[in-house]
Amino acid sequence: MITPSSHHLQLISPQFHIIHIPPPQSVNLKVTQRHSTISFPLQIKKMVKICCIGAGYVGGPTMAVIALKCPNVEVAVVDISVPRITAWNSDQLPIYEPGLDEVVKQCRGKNLFFSTDVEKHVREADIVFVSVNTPTKTRGLGAGKAADLTYWESAARMIADVSVSDKIVVEKSTVPVKTAEAIEKILTHNSKGIKFQILSNPEFLAEGTAIDDLFNPDRVLIGGRETPQGFTAVKALKDVYAQWVPEDRILTTNLWSAELTKLAANAFLAQRISSVNAMSALCEATGANVSEVSYAVGKDSRIGPKFLNSSVGFGGSCFQKDILNLVYICECNGLPEVAEYWKQVIKINDYQKTRFVNRIVSSMFNTVSNKKIAVLGFAFKKDTGDTRETPAIDVCKGLLGDKARISIYDPQVTEEQIQRDLTMNKFDWDHPLHLQPMSPTTVKQVSVAWDAYAATKDAHGICLLTEWDEFKTLDYERIFENMQKPAFVFDGRNVVDAEKLRKIGFIVYSIGKPLDQWLKDMPALA
Numbered sequence: 001m002i003t004p005s006s007h008h009l010q011l012i013s014p015q016f017h018i019i020h021i022p023p024p025q026s027v028n029l030k031v032t033q034r035h036s037t038i039s040f041p042l043q044i045k046k047m048v049k050i051c052c053i054g055a056g057y058v059g060g061p062t063m064a065v066i067a068l069k070c071p072n073v074e075v076a077v078v079d080i081s082v083p084r085i086t087a088w089n090s091d092q093l094p095i096y097e098p099g100l101d102e103v104v105k106q107c108r109g110k111n112l113f114f115s116t117d118v119e120k121h122v123r124e125a126d127i128v129f130v131s132v133n134t135p136t137k138t139r140g141l142g143a144g145k146a147a148d149l150t151y152w153e154s155a156a157r158m159i160a161d162v163s164v165s166d167k168i169v170v171e172k173s174t175v176p177v178k179t180a181e182a183i184e185k186i187l188t189h190n191s192k193g194i195k196f197q198i199l200s201n202p203e204f205l206a207e208g209t210a211i212d213d214l215f216n217p218d219r220v221l222i223g224g225r226e227t228p229q230g231f232t233a234v235k236a237l238k239d240v241y242a243q244w245v246p247e248d249r250i251l252t253t254n255l256w257s258a259e260l261t262k263l264a265a266n267a268f269l270a271q272r273i274s275s276v277n278a279m280s281a282l283c284e285a286t287g288a289n290v291s292e293v294s295y296a297v298g299k300d301s302r303i304g305p306k307f308l309n310s311s312v313g314f315g316g317s318c319f320q321k322d323i324l325n326l327v328y329i330c331e332c333n334g335l336p337e338v339a340e341y342w343k344q345v346i347k348i349n350d351y352q353k354t355r356f357v358n359r360i361v362s363s364m365f366n367t368v369s370n371k372k373i374a375v376l377g378f379a380f381k382k383d384t385g386d387t388r389e390t391p392a393i394d395v396c397k398g399l400l401g402d403k404a405r406i407s408i409y410d411p412q413v414t415e416e417q418i419q420r421d422l423t424m425n426k427f428d429w430d431h432p433l434h435l436q437p438m439s440p441t442t443v444k445q446v447s448v449a450w451d452a453y454a455a456t457k458d459a460h461g462i463c464l465l466t467e468w469d470e471f472k473t474l475d476y477e478r479i480f481e482n483m484q485k486p487a488f489v490f491d492g493r494n495v496v497d498a499e500k501l502r503k504i505g506f507i508v509y510s511i512g513k514p515l516d517q518w519l520k521d522m523p524a525l526a
């Protein structure tokens with residue numbers, strides 16, 4: 001729908017957000033409105049072109065949603081990985097994410113394109129998002145803590161090299177605070193007179209719910225320079241999001257606040273999980289029930305109910321990496337007490353995983369040597385096939401250390417991925433596969449099953465490590481029949497009905513719940 005305004009023409013989209021159409025060429029347009037015909041100057045700008053460098057868990061879904069919600073924007077998602085781009089252009093997308101297929105199918109080939117021609121699309125773009133990996137550094141200064149900005153820096157150098165027109169460059173990756181300053185230096189030193197404005201627009205989506213999160217974000221955060229050019233760039237990006245996000249949810253700040261907010265948000269979220277996990281250990285020691293405690297605590301409106309589920313520990317590519325990064329930044333800024341505070345969140349997470357493994361071993365007569373343990377779930381959470389930093393890796397490695405035989409089933413994780421995860425060095429997990437040396441080794445005591453029944457056949461114990469819905473409704477009587485006795489269930493996600501399973505005959509350990517007599521008699525020594 002087109003409506004006249006005093007000086008500019010505004011398009012009102014079906015969702016009734018106003019899209020201001022800015023410069024350059026002026027033409028005269030006649031618009032028939034009910035009974036009158038009016039003429040006024042129309043300013044038409046070519047379609048806005050966005051290019052996103054990095055077609056991963058963030059770049060792919062984020063850009064697909066921008067393409068869907070902004071028909072006046074052409075989006076190209078580019079990556080150096082040929083297999084990834086081939087998969088984005090096929091029916092088998094490279095990542096599993098509920099709702100993603102439908103969004104991609106609606107826009108691909110219309111205003112959404114996936115390509116390996118990185119330079120061409122960067123050159124043509126008005127706005128370049130950079131959504132490459134920023135894993136933890138494995139070597140050199142800050143190794144094990146600082147963010148590795150190699151991929152980011154090489155993307156920035158390439159932008160500077162190939163650009164022939166002014167651009168807005170958007171940090172979508174999670175980066176240390178003050179990164180924009182370094183990026184600005186790279187871009188302006190090689191810029192041949194081209195002007196770049198850097199914005200920080202961190203992403204808050206969670207895997208497994210990415211599409212919902214992008215459709216209805218709690219907030220969109222845009223940080224920019226506090227200069228006239230900076231404000232103009234912030235406005236341009238805000239106009240893109242405003243096509244579907246209510247304006248009061250689009251927050252604008254200075255660059256450093258936006259960069260730091262992303263690290264702070266992840267630290268706060270992870271801290272809640274470590275807090276409830278710390279309580280779970282105390283619950284087991286005292287007979288309190290962590291679910292009852294967290295429900296009652298979360299009823300306080302100042303605390304709220306979310307992110308209080310006790311578990312075997314948090315995983316995923318972000319929480320640990322971003323907290324380590326925060327710790328490093330605090331240390332570099334002469335704030336050791338603050339660094340120590342946040343480090344504790346990770347220490348408790350490691351403690352929780354170790355505690356879980358120790359509980360398994362101690363309950364099974366202090367040894368799992370040559371016993372078959374079925375691992376149900378390997379992804380770091382349900383509704384994703386992502387295994388980066390999944391607690392399942394640490395738990396499996398712990399059990400393998402005690403010489404267990406492991407049979408793993410996960411509905412979305414491939415055998416190749418599991419073997420790679422169990423043979424790889426810890427800090428290489430977040431580097432893109434095509435940039436890693438391939439390890440030909442496989443772990444012989446590990447097999448991968450095609451369903452939960454095959455995994456649990458003849459097993460001595462079951463470890464539930466991902467909260468996939470299908471694990472709630474398995475036929476546990478059938479599973480019990482086919483297991484060695486005594487048959488154990490170690491529920492690292494508190495997904496099963498422990499009482500029901502105990503009635504079947506299982507010995508059940510649930511995180512932070514009152515222990516049955518067997519477990520009391522065999523205390524874990526964590």
Ligand SMILES: NC(=O)c1ccc[n+]([C@@H]2O[C@H](COP(=O)([O-])OP(=O)(O)OC[C@H]3O[C@@H](n4cnc5c(N)ncnc54)[C@H](O)[C@@H]3O)[C@@H](O)[C@H]2O)c1
Pocket residue numbers: 053054055056057058059078079080081084118131132133134151152154155172173174175203204205206207317318431432
């Ligand atoms: N995964 C999440 O849920 C999530 C959420 C919010 C923020 N983030 C942040 O977003 C960033 C990306 O995370 P991700 O999970 O999408 O990573 P990812 O590994 O899935 O994707 C990154 C992609 O960038 C590509 N790449 C690297 N260097 C490149 C270059 N120079 N040119 C072109 N492509 C290049 C890689 O090939 C890879 O496909 C990280 O900083 C992460 O911390 C991730």
Ligand SMILES: O=c1ccn([C@@H]2O[C@H](COP(=O)(O)OP(=O)(O)O[C@H]3O[C@H](CO)[C@@H](O)[C@H](O)[C@H]3O)[C@@H](O)[C@H]2O)c(=O)[nH]1
Pocket residue numbers: 174203204205206207208266269273306307308309310311312313314315316317318319380381
């Ligand atoms: O109460 C809870 C909630 C989560 N988890 C675990 O915590 C991890 C992370 O879960 P979640 O935060 O839902 O998934 P991510 O995809 O890692 O998303 C986080 O990390 C992203 C990357 O930075 C951010 O964008 C998101 O806002 C932030 O939630 C998973 O292992 C969960 O099982 C718990 O153990 N208990």
